[in-house]
Amino acid sequence: MQELLAAYPGAQRALFRNYHIGGCASCGFRPEEKLSDVCARNEGLPLDEVLGKVRESHEQDEKVFISPSEAAEARRTGAARFLDIRTREEHEAVKIEGAELFSQDLIQQMMGGCPKDTLLIIFDHTGTRSLDAAAYFSGHGFENVRALKGGIDAWSVEADPSLPRYSVE
Protein backbone atom coordinates (compact mmCIF):
# COMPACT_ATOMS: atom_id res chain seq x y z
CA MET A 1 0.00 0.00 0.00
CA GLN A 2 2.91 2.29 0.73
CA GLU A 3 4.06 2.07 -2.89
CA LEU A 4 0.53 2.53 -4.15
CA LEU A 5 0.10 5.71 -2.10
CA ALA A 6 3.44 7.03 -3.34
CA ALA A 7 2.45 6.46 -6.97
CA TYR A 8 -1.15 7.69 -6.55
CA PRO A 9 -1.37 10.29 -3.76
CA GLY A 10 -5.16 10.38 -4.03
CA ALA A 11 -5.53 6.61 -3.65
CA GLN A 12 -6.56 6.71 -0.02
CA ARG A 13 -9.28 9.25 -0.71
CA ALA A 14 -10.55 7.15 -3.61
CA LEU A 15 -10.60 4.02 -1.46
CA PHE A 16 -12.62 5.68 1.29
CA ARG A 17 -14.99 7.54 -1.02
CA ASN A 18 -15.85 4.38 -2.88
CA TYR A 19 -15.35 1.55 -0.39
CA HIS A 20 -15.06 2.98 3.13
CA ILE A 21 -11.45 1.83 3.46
CA GLY A 22 -8.68 3.88 5.11
CA GLY A 23 -10.84 6.48 6.83
CA CYS A 24 -9.94 5.67 10.42
CA ALA A 25 -7.75 3.19 12.26
CA SER A 26 -10.49 0.55 12.36
CA CYS A 27 -11.03 0.47 8.63
CA GLY A 28 -7.42 1.37 7.84
CA PHE A 29 -4.68 -0.70 6.29
CA ARG A 30 -1.07 -1.33 7.09
CA PRO A 31 1.67 0.16 4.90
CA GLU A 32 3.13 -3.28 4.15
CA GLU A 33 -0.18 -4.80 3.03
CA LYS A 34 -0.87 -5.48 -0.64
CA LEU A 35 -3.91 -3.96 -2.33
CA SER A 36 -5.06 -7.46 -3.22
CA ASP A 37 -5.04 -8.40 0.48
CA VAL A 38 -6.99 -5.27 1.41
CA CYS A 39 -9.54 -6.09 -1.29
CA ALA A 40 -9.81 -9.69 -0.10
CA ARG A 41 -10.65 -8.75 3.47
CA ASN A 42 -13.20 -6.17 2.38
CA GLU A 43 -15.90 -8.38 0.94
CA GLY A 44 -13.62 -9.65 -1.82
CA LEU A 45 -13.64 -6.40 -3.76
CA PRO A 46 -12.62 -6.89 -7.41
CA LEU A 47 -9.00 -5.77 -7.70
CA ASP A 48 -9.34 -4.45 -11.27
CA GLU A 49 -12.31 -2.29 -10.35
CA VAL A 50 -10.53 -0.90 -7.28
CA LEU A 51 -7.41 -0.14 -9.28
CA GLY A 52 -9.56 1.68 -11.82
CA LYS A 53 -11.02 3.87 -9.06
CA VAL A 54 -7.53 4.59 -7.75
CA ARG A 55 -6.34 5.64 -11.21
CA GLU A 56 -9.31 7.99 -11.52
CA SER A 57 -8.48 9.53 -8.17
CA HIS A 58 -6.57 12.54 -9.45
CA GLU A 59 -9.44 13.52 -11.72
CA GLN A 60 -11.90 13.02 -8.86
CA ASP A 61 -9.80 15.20 -6.56
CA GLU A 62 -9.86 18.06 -9.04
CA LYS A 63 -13.67 17.89 -9.09
CA VAL A 64 -13.78 18.15 -5.29
CA PHE A 65 -11.95 21.47 -5.26
CA ILE A 66 -13.95 24.69 -5.27
CA SER A 67 -12.33 28.02 -6.09
CA PRO A 68 -12.49 30.87 -3.59
CA SER A 69 -14.71 32.91 -5.92
CA GLU A 70 -17.18 30.04 -6.36
CA ALA A 71 -17.16 29.44 -2.62
CA ALA A 72 -17.75 33.13 -1.95
CA GLU A 73 -20.79 33.03 -4.22
CA ALA A 74 -22.14 29.99 -2.34
CA ARG A 75 -21.60 31.84 0.93
CA ARG A 76 -23.36 34.94 -0.38
CA THR A 77 -26.45 32.92 -1.32
CA GLY A 78 -26.37 30.97 1.95
CA ALA A 79 -26.15 27.71 0.02
CA ALA A 80 -23.13 26.30 1.82
CA ARG A 81 -21.95 25.27 5.24
CA PHE A 82 -18.28 26.16 5.80
CA LEU A 83 -16.25 23.80 7.97
CA ASP A 84 -12.91 24.96 9.35
CA ILE A 85 -10.47 22.13 10.12
CA ARG A 86 -7.67 24.40 11.38
CA THR A 87 -6.68 24.88 15.00
CA ARG A 88 -8.78 26.98 17.36
CA GLU A 89 -5.98 29.56 17.47
CA GLU A 90 -6.09 30.00 13.70
CA HIS A 91 -9.89 30.05 13.68
CA GLU A 92 -10.01 32.79 16.29
CA ALA A 93 -7.32 34.86 14.62
CA VAL A 94 -8.56 34.76 11.01
CA LYS A 95 -11.88 33.30 9.94
CA ILE A 96 -14.50 33.21 7.24
CA GLU A 97 -17.61 34.71 8.81
CA GLY A 98 -20.10 31.98 9.64
CA ALA A 99 -17.60 29.13 9.34
CA GLU A 100 -17.81 26.41 11.99
CA LEU A 101 -14.70 25.15 13.72
CA PHE A 102 -14.44 21.39 13.39
CA SER A 103 -14.80 19.46 16.66
CA GLN A 104 -15.90 16.06 17.93
CA ASP A 105 -19.28 17.51 18.92
CA LEU A 106 -19.73 18.96 15.46
CA ILE A 107 -18.99 15.67 13.71
CA GLN A 108 -21.55 13.89 15.92
CA GLN A 109 -24.13 16.53 15.16
CA MET A 110 -23.38 16.39 11.45
CA MET A 111 -23.38 12.62 11.14
CA GLY A 112 -26.72 12.53 12.92
CA GLY A 113 -28.62 15.56 11.76
CA CYS A 114 -27.10 17.24 8.72
CA PRO A 115 -28.91 16.49 5.42
CA LYS A 116 -26.58 14.49 3.20
CA ASP A 117 -27.12 16.79 0.22
CA THR A 118 -25.93 19.90 2.09
CA LEU A 119 -23.13 21.73 0.30
CA LEU A 120 -20.16 21.41 2.66
CA ILE A 121 -17.09 23.53 1.96
CA ILE A 122 -14.11 22.36 3.98
CA PHE A 123 -11.07 24.52 4.38
CA ASP A 124 -7.71 24.59 6.12
CA HIS A 125 -4.86 27.09 5.93
CA THR A 126 -3.42 26.43 2.48
CA GLY A 127 -5.51 23.58 1.07
CA THR A 128 -3.18 20.70 1.89
CA ARG A 129 -5.44 18.72 4.25
CA SER A 130 -8.92 19.63 3.08
CA LEU A 131 -9.13 17.00 0.31
CA ASP A 132 -8.61 14.22 2.85
CA ALA A 133 -11.24 15.72 5.15
CA ALA A 134 -13.64 16.08 2.21
CA ALA A 135 -13.15 12.43 1.28
CA TYR A 136 -13.84 11.48 4.90
CA PHE A 137 -17.25 13.14 4.69
CA SER A 138 -17.96 11.76 1.21
CA GLY A 139 -17.20 8.28 2.50
CA HIS A 140 -19.83 8.83 5.18
CA GLY A 141 -22.49 9.51 2.59
CA PHE A 142 -22.33 13.28 2.14
CA GLU A 143 -23.06 13.92 -1.51
CA ASN A 144 -21.96 17.51 -1.99
CA VAL A 145 -18.60 18.01 -0.31
CA ARG A 146 -16.01 20.45 -1.65
CA ALA A 147 -12.54 21.49 -0.52
CA LEU A 148 -11.55 25.15 -0.75
CA LYS A 149 -8.67 25.31 -3.22
CA GLY A 150 -5.69 27.06 -1.61
CA GLY A 151 -7.43 27.21 1.76
CA ILE A 152 -8.21 30.40 3.65
CA ASP A 153 -4.91 31.80 2.38
CA ALA A 154 -6.24 31.83 -1.18
CA TRP A 155 -9.60 33.10 0.10
CA SER A 156 -7.78 36.11 1.62
CA VAL A 157 -6.21 36.89 -1.74
CA GLU A 158 -9.07 36.15 -4.11
CA ALA A 159 -12.35 36.48 -2.22
CA ASP A 160 -11.88 38.70 0.80
CA PRO A 161 -8.71 40.85 0.86
CA SER A 162 -9.88 42.38 4.16
CA LEU A 163 -8.93 39.10 5.79
CA PRO A 164 -5.24 39.11 6.73
CA ARG A 165 -2.93 36.37 5.52
CA TYR A 166 -0.87 34.66 8.19
CA SER A 167 1.81 32.10 8.86
CA VAL A 168 1.99 29.44 11.54
CA GLU A 169 5.00 29.21 13.81
Next chain:
Amino acid sequence: MNMDDAIANPKNLGEMSGADAVGTAGSSDCGDMLRMWVKFRDEGGRRVIDKATFQSFGCQTAIAVAGIATEMIKGKTPEEALALSGTELSAPLGPLPPMKIHCAQLVEGALKNALAGVPSEPLSPSAPTLADSLQPPKKVTIKLHS
Protein backbone atom coordinates in the same frame (compact mmCIF):
# COMPACT_ATOMS: atom_id res chain seq x y z
CA MET B 1 -35.28 0.48 14.56
CA ASN B 2 -33.61 1.23 11.25
CA MET B 3 -30.11 2.59 10.81
CA ASP B 4 -31.20 6.06 9.64
CA ASP B 5 -33.35 6.59 12.76
CA ALA B 6 -30.59 5.34 15.02
CA ILE B 7 -28.11 7.75 13.45
CA ALA B 8 -30.46 10.74 13.31
CA ASN B 9 -31.77 10.30 16.86
CA PRO B 10 -29.15 8.44 18.88
CA LYS B 11 -30.27 7.68 22.40
CA ASN B 12 -28.14 8.29 25.47
CA LEU B 13 -25.64 10.54 23.74
CA GLY B 14 -23.39 12.59 26.03
CA GLU B 15 -21.20 12.48 29.07
CA MET B 16 -22.76 11.35 32.37
CA SER B 17 -21.82 13.03 35.63
CA GLY B 18 -21.64 10.77 38.67
CA ALA B 19 -21.19 7.59 36.65
CA ASP B 20 -20.09 4.45 38.51
CA ALA B 21 -17.95 3.18 35.63
CA VAL B 22 -16.35 4.62 32.51
CA GLY B 23 -14.87 2.68 29.61
CA THR B 24 -13.07 3.67 26.44
CA ALA B 25 -12.22 1.82 23.25
CA GLY B 26 -10.10 3.12 20.41
CA SER B 27 -8.35 6.45 20.58
CA SER B 28 -9.41 9.95 19.61
CA ASP B 29 -5.91 10.42 18.24
CA CYS B 30 -6.68 7.96 15.47
CA GLY B 31 -10.15 9.34 14.92
CA ASP B 32 -12.11 6.33 16.06
CA MET B 33 -12.95 6.45 19.75
CA LEU B 34 -15.95 5.55 21.84
CA ARG B 35 -16.39 6.26 25.54
CA MET B 36 -19.19 4.86 27.67
CA TRP B 37 -20.48 5.86 31.11
CA VAL B 38 -22.51 3.43 33.25
CA LYS B 39 -24.61 4.00 36.37
CA PHE B 40 -25.86 1.12 38.52
CA ARG B 41 -28.87 0.75 40.83
CA ASP B 42 -29.93 -1.85 43.32
CA GLU B 43 -32.87 -3.98 42.24
CA GLY B 44 -34.01 -6.55 44.80
CA GLY B 45 -30.48 -7.10 46.03
CA ARG B 46 -29.07 -7.31 42.51
CA ARG B 47 -26.76 -4.66 41.11
CA VAL B 48 -28.10 -3.79 37.68
CA ILE B 49 -27.36 -1.12 35.08
CA ASP B 50 -29.63 1.87 35.62
CA LYS B 51 -28.47 3.83 32.59
CA ALA B 52 -25.57 4.18 30.22
CA THR B 53 -24.47 7.03 27.96
CA PHE B 54 -21.72 7.42 25.37
CA GLN B 55 -19.67 9.79 23.28
CA SER B 56 -18.19 8.76 19.98
CA PHE B 57 -15.81 10.18 17.46
CA GLY B 58 -15.79 7.95 14.45
CA CYS B 59 -18.11 6.31 12.00
CA GLN B 60 -21.78 7.10 12.25
CA THR B 61 -22.50 3.39 12.53
CA ALA B 62 -20.67 3.36 15.87
CA ILE B 63 -23.01 6.12 17.10
CA ALA B 64 -26.04 4.13 15.98
CA VAL B 65 -24.84 0.90 17.60
CA ALA B 66 -23.88 2.66 20.84
CA GLY B 67 -27.33 4.27 21.07
CA ILE B 68 -29.00 0.87 20.68
CA ALA B 69 -26.58 -0.92 23.00
CA THR B 70 -26.95 1.58 25.85
CA GLU B 71 -30.71 0.96 25.76
CA MET B 72 -30.27 -2.80 25.55
CA ILE B 73 -28.12 -3.13 28.67
CA LYS B 74 -30.50 -1.24 30.97
CA GLY B 75 -31.69 -3.52 33.78
CA LYS B 76 -29.00 -6.12 33.14
CA THR B 77 -26.35 -7.13 35.66
CA PRO B 78 -22.75 -6.39 34.63
CA GLU B 79 -22.27 -10.12 33.98
CA GLU B 80 -25.30 -10.27 31.69
CA ALA B 81 -24.16 -7.18 29.81
CA LEU B 82 -20.63 -8.52 29.48
CA ALA B 83 -21.98 -11.67 27.87
CA LEU B 84 -23.35 -9.67 24.93
CA SER B 85 -21.25 -9.72 21.76
CA GLY B 86 -20.91 -6.87 19.31
CA THR B 87 -23.27 -8.76 17.00
CA GLU B 88 -25.90 -9.01 19.72
CA LEU B 89 -25.50 -5.37 20.72
CA SER B 90 -26.15 -4.26 17.14
CA ALA B 91 -28.80 -6.88 16.34
CA PRO B 92 -31.82 -4.48 16.36
CA LEU B 93 -30.20 -2.63 13.45
CA GLY B 94 -30.06 -5.80 11.37
CA PRO B 95 -26.86 -7.40 10.07
CA LEU B 96 -24.07 -4.88 9.63
CA PRO B 97 -22.10 -4.86 6.37
CA PRO B 98 -18.71 -6.54 6.87
CA MET B 99 -16.93 -3.21 6.58
CA LYS B 100 -18.97 -1.82 9.50
CA ILE B 101 -18.55 -4.69 11.93
CA HIS B 102 -15.64 -2.87 13.58
CA CYS B 103 -18.15 -0.23 14.75
CA ALA B 104 -20.03 -2.80 16.85
CA GLN B 105 -16.72 -4.17 18.14
CA LEU B 106 -15.80 -0.67 19.27
CA VAL B 107 -19.01 -0.51 21.34
CA GLU B 108 -18.40 -3.98 22.77
CA GLY B 109 -14.84 -2.92 23.68
CA ALA B 110 -15.96 0.23 25.51
CA LEU B 111 -18.60 -1.74 27.43
CA LYS B 112 -16.10 -4.41 28.49
CA ASN B 113 -13.63 -1.74 29.50
CA ALA B 114 -16.29 0.00 31.64
CA LEU B 115 -17.72 -3.10 33.30
CA ALA B 116 -14.71 -5.33 33.72
CA GLY B 117 -11.74 -3.04 33.24
CA VAL B 118 -10.79 -5.10 30.23
CA PRO B 119 -8.48 -2.97 28.09
CA SER B 120 -9.82 -2.67 24.58
CA GLU B 121 -7.96 -4.53 21.88
CA PRO B 122 -5.20 -2.27 20.60
CA LEU B 123 -5.78 -1.33 17.01
CA SER B 124 -3.21 -2.71 14.66
CA PRO B 125 -0.81 -0.07 13.40
CA SER B 126 -2.01 1.39 10.17
CA ALA B 127 -0.96 3.89 7.56
CA PRO B 128 -2.10 7.48 8.21
CA THR B 129 -5.87 7.68 7.81
CA LEU B 130 -8.18 10.34 6.45
CA ALA B 131 -9.43 10.97 9.98
CA ASP B 132 -5.92 12.23 10.76
CA SER B 133 -6.66 15.22 8.54
CA LEU B 134 -9.37 16.23 11.03
CA GLN B 135 -6.88 16.36 13.87
CA PRO B 136 -5.03 19.68 13.67
CA PRO B 137 -1.86 20.26 15.67
CA LYS B 138 -2.71 20.87 19.30
CA LYS B 139 -1.43 24.40 19.63
CA VAL B 140 0.13 26.86 17.20
CA THR B 141 1.28 30.46 17.19
CA ILE B 142 -0.14 32.74 14.53
CA LYS B 143 1.79 35.55 12.89
CA LEU B 144 -0.44 37.93 10.92
CA HIS B 145 1.03 39.45 7.78
CA SER B 146 0.52 43.14 7.34
